[in-house]
Amino acid sequence: MFDRHAFTARRITLGLSVEELADEMVVAPSTVYRWESGETTPSLRMLVLASRHLCSPLLSLMTGEDTEQRRKATAVDALIRESS
Secondary structure, eight states, rough: OOOHHHHHHHHHHHOHHHHHHHHHHHHHHHHHHHHHHHHHOOOOOHHHHHHHTTTOGGEEEESSSOOHHHHHHHHHHHHHHHHO
């Protein structure tokens, strides 16, 4: 499951505003605000994109719960590492 707190903390740590991250990800700032507030959650595709822009492993943006989304994220992280 998406960890909105880790997502927000990483964005702030990098000194990125919501607007700057939204611009980099080519989404509306309101989308990032909704993710960070917990109103909505990003798709796995958007999480992969976010992890790249936040220079952070995909799994660091996920909670520790063993969910289908986390299993997919683990597989995507492995593929990203292999292609690097």
